[in-house]
Amino acid sequence: MSASPDFSRNFTDPRALKSFILSTITVGCAILACIPLFSVLAMLILRGGRRFSLELFTSLPPTAFDSGGGFGNAIVGTVVMVGIASLIAVPFGIIGAIYLAEFGPHTRIATVARFCAKTMTGIPSILAGVFAYSVVVMVTGTYSAVAGGIALSLLMLPTVMLTAEEAIQMVPAIMREAAVGMGCTPTQAMWKVVLPKAMPGIITGVMLAIARAAGETAPLLFTALFSDYWMFQGGAGDLMEPTASLAVLIYNFSGMPFENQIQLAWAASLVLVLMVFTLNILSRLIGQRKK
């Protein structure tokens, strides 16, 4: 009978020791990297939760020495601007993705467009604001929700397009072959078979893009600016007026020397992070159900 090999770990062996030390360091790195997330969440709950009340959602931002107040108008503004951005980016992204994934995946223009979309994901968000400023604000002569929405749509577009392309590609080839074999035109196969099947993946991408856009501040700073009043007091024309948003409110209030405003900034951060995380987790659940 031959002796069975010795599988036990011997820490006096320098090789095993080195491996052990490096593993410990890696575990340490992973734990350290999680600390900021938990610290941010804890502070949001501690400092933002303290101010959490219905008043936040129903009142306007306070002036310098006021107490109380809320940011109802900023929530409306964020929702409106993200809505405008989605109206532009979602159809654009999905129709573009259909070409990239289905009708011309290997054409030169598809390669170029895909590359452009990937590069766009890396364009600094502030430059989306600069672009919207020069295209909308300088032309119309006013800061507006439309300008903010256009800036945000630039940031949503590549995410929507690239995830939709991936989702469409994941649909098994057999399904579209069956559809075309039954006499569907490629367009009919797309709308009746491929898109419904790819929908969970596409929705995941759209929600991730919305979550990202909702938290963006830089593109709104000088396109939507800010407003201390409710939107739509003067009807739909308010879309061309300066508009409040949660993110810009946090930025403005964080630099003020008043305790009330700083508390509101924390509360607004809590609301914003709750919105963003809800979207993220929902998109994850939808994405998982797909598999």
Place this chain on the structure above:
Amino acid sequence: MAARKTDQAQPGSTSACRPPTTLDTLVDRTFRGLTLCFAWLTLLLIIYIFWRIGGTAIPAMHKFGISFLTSTDWDPGQGRFGILPEIWGTLYSSLLALFGGGIFGVAIAVFLTQDFLPHNVTVVLKSIIELLAAIPSVVYGLWGIFVLIPLIRPLADWLHLHLGWLPFFSTSLSGPGLFPAALVLSIMILPTVAAISQDALAAIPAKIREAAFGMGATRWESILRVFLPTASGGIFGALVLGFGRALGETMALAMLVGNSNQLTLSLFSPANTLAALLALNFPEASDYEVRVLMYAAVVLLVITFLVNVAGQLIITATLRTGGSK
């Protein structure tokens, strides 16, 4: 509908199949043309962004020329503008962030892909790292001002007191500064670096793993000498893209970097970056100053565009060669 009725009457015939009508073909042509248009639009959009930002900046480019990049003044009253400190601050803070975020990001990628943990725990940890990326940067800025800066002040004071002769610690931390800004930046680019490095590490063929372990290498010998070199292309691409993100990050820096127009090596002194300069000066800029800021935007656009294109090319190239091996 009519076709379906006849199917039921005659089972075994050609079921729901029928050739497309002329209208179907027409709709198909139109829709395909439409999708092609949108693919073109993506390219045109990029060109339009460049043309628009560049076009608005042209007057300032003519006026200030290259000295805009090498001068250190920013004085709208005197009409003197230069962005050398901002270029330096952008590169310096991003390099610092790349150092921190890179080490941690790659370590986490290794941790998550090399079977250190049971599958369930890996999934949870992966989600936590991804949620780090989901927190809006303005919230990081707020956290930096009220949590991070007070927290690191004792450390900064100690370093300045004992190692003040090093240029990196030559000033004391008065509040906002490069160090807290770079720290928050590294947290923000960590998820990017970790995610792309994970893809690169996961793409290593199982054969290579088995060969390394089969030769009796310990876990870390295989990681350091086999897996990391194999995935080095993808990891390098991840670092370049992380660097690109750090260069363009705006809000956390606008809130934490201190907005001071100076060239400095010290980690604790306030500085400025291109993105923060735009964020802070744009809202109240005069028409003339806006055009000058557009010039700065062009500089930022060109730098980030080049870094991003380089990162994408590296990743595409390594994925291609990785697949053919």
